[in-house]
Amino acid sequence: MKQIIAIAGTTIGEAIRRKVLLVILLVGLVFLIVAPSLGALSARSETTILRATMLGIIQLTSAVIAIVLTVYMIPNEIERRTIYTILSKPVQRWQFLLGKYLGAVGALALMMLFMTIVMIAVFTGMQNGDFGRAVTLAQATMMFFVQMSLLAAVAVCFSTFVTPLVNFFLSGGIYLAGSLFAPMFDSLSKQQNTSQFSKTVTWAMTTFLPNFSYYNVQNPLINPSSTIQNPMSHYLFATGYGLMYISLLLFIGHYMFDHREV
Amino acid sequence: MxxxxxxxxxxxxxxxxxxxxxxxxxxxxxxxxxxxxxxxxxxxxxxxxxxxxxxxxxxxxxxxxxxxxxxxxxxxxxxxxxxxxxxxxxxxxxPKQLDIFSVGMWHIAYNFTDEGNRSDRRYVPYAIALGKEAQRNNPDTYEPFFETGWLWFNKVDDDYDQAVKNFEEAEKREDMLAARKNLLSVAYQRTGQIDKSLDHWYSQWDLQDKNWRDTGDMIPKQQRDTAENNLDTLIVRMAQRGYFAQKRGEGIQNYDLYPPFDVGFAAKAAVVGPGILKVDCNWNILPAGTRIRCILRDADYPTAKFADQDWDRETGVKLDPPKDMTWMQEAIYIKNRHGMRKIDMTRDQTMYPFTKDKYVLEFYWNPRSAAGFMQDKLGFLGEGMTDKNYLNLQARQGQRVIYTSFTLTRDQILRLGEWASKVPTVQTPNYVDPNETLKEKDDVILVPSLRNDKKG
Incomplete structure (x- = not known):
């Protein structure tokens, strides 16, 4: 356990020092700060637009950070040969992989927390100090965090056997497909004139690909007039699902890494 | 391994x-x-x-x-x-962003107009369909029900049963704004359900009085006073109409609605140029305020009925109305017992395509949509109204309305063929040119009594 924590801590430190991640974070923060001006352009529903825009910015920025942070993780260690130093010590490969992943998730958590604090501050300022309403938006960012942890697991898994550039597009593609197929399956299953083949394909994709749509829970928070029955149960089940899929991905990642000549 | x-x-x-x-x-x-x-x-x-x-x-x-x-x-x-x-x-x-639905419904129903600011009513069924979609997607909040009800109340302005149905649904939702509940009472009146209207005003009064006493806030007090004022007005108006006397089983002949007043409707329409209609109406009620509905539509317009159509027929929202159908609807304003309107349909050919051979020109008046002072004489259901020529009891179930229609052909409306040099004119047999009978100047609005005995 000590080894995992040590590797995770080092990974967080490395991530925070990486300029490219800081630039992405800075761009996200700038957009969060100017977001109120977009809402002000609308004659009605400026608060709704502000909420939607801010959560969208956090989600988009976090997704980019999650991918950029993790695609280089293992390949860089191999390229710089630092991995040999680590693996020559009493550190198992699975401990190294898990430590790297947890470090990436930790760095992601710090950056997302920072963006959430800025969002709450800006929203509270815009809503004349309505801190309570602003904090409810943090529910969405917590679910985004689980979503991004799942995305990071996808990228870490791929990083054990593909190059960073391929991994970037592969993980991005999986993220899009994993977000797309559940709504598509939901939409097609309600249509009677859709072929059984299309329904089966979308069902299979929804079942086997990591389902990122489960974490897009922002709609009722953006539109408070809509009522959701017991959202907490969905949050818990979706988190459970995420942990299950992350375990699967890390398990596959470990297997690939274990069989790799390093 | x-x-x-x-x-x-x-x-x-x-x-x-x-x-x-x-x-x-x-x-x-x-x-x-x-x-x-x-x-x-x-x-x-x-x-x-x-x-x-x-x-x-x-x-x-x-x-x-x-x-x-x-x-x-x-x-x-x-x-x-x-x-x-x-x-x-x-x-x-x-689909949860209610403002977009509300604005969208209003936009579709009201903002597509011709040069004369007549809205394109071919869109209205789609605005209502959008309202129904908003209701399906947001069943727990009052707004889509209220907004759809308002469309029926204000835009369709005839089928108040639908307005009542939607307002009642809105009121079942906990987030319904207190001030907006008042409209249900008014909608009850327009459907002739006076007891329900009175009960609703009373319940509003009780609720807001309690809220005021519980919170000490002035807003409930203001709303309670509004309910009280409207309640008083309704009671006085219904008493004058003999409503309560009738309920007590007393004679009602001395009350305002009786004997029924002859509104003396007559109409004339002339196609004064290709696609230009000049419409004249005579109306035997002096105070200004009557608006006679005038519709020119395809003879086979789908779901059309007496000066109306099935506005609720669409289940899906379309962005384009049917391009080959014509439905022109205008309100002829009456002043000093006469109304005239020149309707130019030539500059809006997408709205008035005139692709069919036969058209129906309809005139219609319904006391439900009339101003309060006219309803006080004629009743919500037309009990105080008659017309020896055009009183219609079939057009709207349980109501007495004024209705007549004419048939025009495409050639007549567009002045084609034999009508190129002639002015196609249709008129009711009782139509008399107002210049021959009315001596009052147009800019003077006379305000005589509506009572038949002329006592004031």
Missing amino acids: KSKSSRFLVWAFGLFVAQGIFSNAVVLPKWQKEFAPKGDIFAGSGLSPDQMLFALGGFREMVAGILWVRADSFFDDGNYDAMLPLIRLCTILD
């Missing part, structure tokens, strides 16, 4: 199956019920593939927000046609 790989495969397969079962059995049903995008994003949403990817990548609310800002700017520029698809797109992307 081989057994290690096999163990891995078994574990991986087991985890893979477990996540699939957990996902489909536990997480997916709840997600589909509460969080899945409503509406059909994939078919006919108008999203380009990149927009669709972005929208479904979890950013649909953000995309809807940005598009809504864009739609707003189109509205400011008066570019209504460009605004319509954006509104539709926003409602599909974020």
Whole structure:
């Protein structure tokens, strides 16, 4: 356990020092700060637009950070040969992989927390100090965090056997497909004139690909007039699902890494 | 090594199956019920593939927000046609954003007008369909029900039963604004359900009085006073009409509604130029305020009925109204017992395509939609009204309305063929040119009594 924590801590430190991640974070923060001006352009529903825009910015920025942070993780260690130093010590490969992943998730958590604090501050300022309403938006960012942890697991898994550039597009593609197929399956299953083949394909994709749509829970928070029955149960089940899929991905990642000549 | 790989495969397969079962059995049903995008994003949403990817990548609310800002700017520029698809797109992307539905319904129903500010009523069924879609997507909040009810109340302005139905649904929702509840009482009046209206005003009074006493807030007090004022007015008006006397089984002949007043309706329409209609109406009630509905429509317009159509017929929202159908609706304002309107349909050929051979020109008046002072004499249901020529008891069930219609051909309306040099004119047999009978100047509005005995 000590080894995992040590590797995770080092990974967080490395991530925070990486300029490219800081630039992405800075761009996200700038957009969060100017977001109120977009809402002000609308004659009605400026608060709704502000909420939607801010959560969208956090989600988009976090997704980019999650991918950029993790695609280089293992390949860089191999390229710089630092991995040999680590693996020559009493550190198992699975401990190294898990430590790297947890470090990436930790760095992601710090950056997302920072963006959430800025969002709450800006929203509270815009809503004349309505801190309570602003904090409810943090529910969405917590679910985004689980979503991004799942995305990071996808990228870490791929990083054990593909190059960073391929991994970037592969993980991005999986993220899009994993977000797309559940709504598509939901939409097609309600249509009677859709072929059984299309329904089966979308069902299979929804079942086997990591389902990122489960974490897009922002709609009722953006539109408070809509009522959701017991959202907490969905949050818990979706988190459970995420942990299950992350375990699967890390398990596959470990297997690939274990069989790799390093 | 081989057994290690096999163990891995078994574990991986087991985890893979477990996540699939957990996902489909536990997480997916709840997600589909509460969080899945409503509406059909994939078919006919108008999203380009990149927009669709972005929208479904979890950013649909953000995309809807940005598009809504864009739609707003189109509205400011008066570019209504460009605004319509954006509104539709926003409602599909974020079906919980009620403002978009409310503004969209209003926009579709009211803002597409011709040069004479007559709205294109071919859109109204789609505005109502949008309201119904908003209700399906947001069943727990009052606003879509109230807004749809308002469309029936104000725009359709005839079928108040539908307005009542929607307002009643809105009132069942806990978030209904107190001030907006008043409209249900008014809608009850317009359907002739006076007791329900009175009960509703009383319940409003009780509720707001209690709220005021509980909170000490002045807003409930103000709302209580509004309910009280409206209640008083309704009681006085209904007493004068003999409503309570009738309920007590007393004679009602001395009250305001009796004997029924002859409104003396007569009409004339002349096609004074290609696509230009000049309409004249005579009306035997002096005070200003009557608006006679005048409709020119295809003779075979789908679901058309007496000066009306089935506004509730559409189940889906379309962006374009039927381009080959004609429905012109105008309100002829009466002043000093006469109304005249020149209706130029030549500059709006998409609204008035005149593709059919036969057309119906209808005149209609309904006391339900009339001003209060006229209803005090004529009643909500037309009890105090008669017309020896055009009183109609079939057009609206349980109501006495004024109705007559004429047939015109396409050649007559567009002055084609034999009508190129003649002025096609249709008129009721009792129509008399007002210049021959009315001596009052147009700019003087006479205010005599509506009572038949002329005592004041």
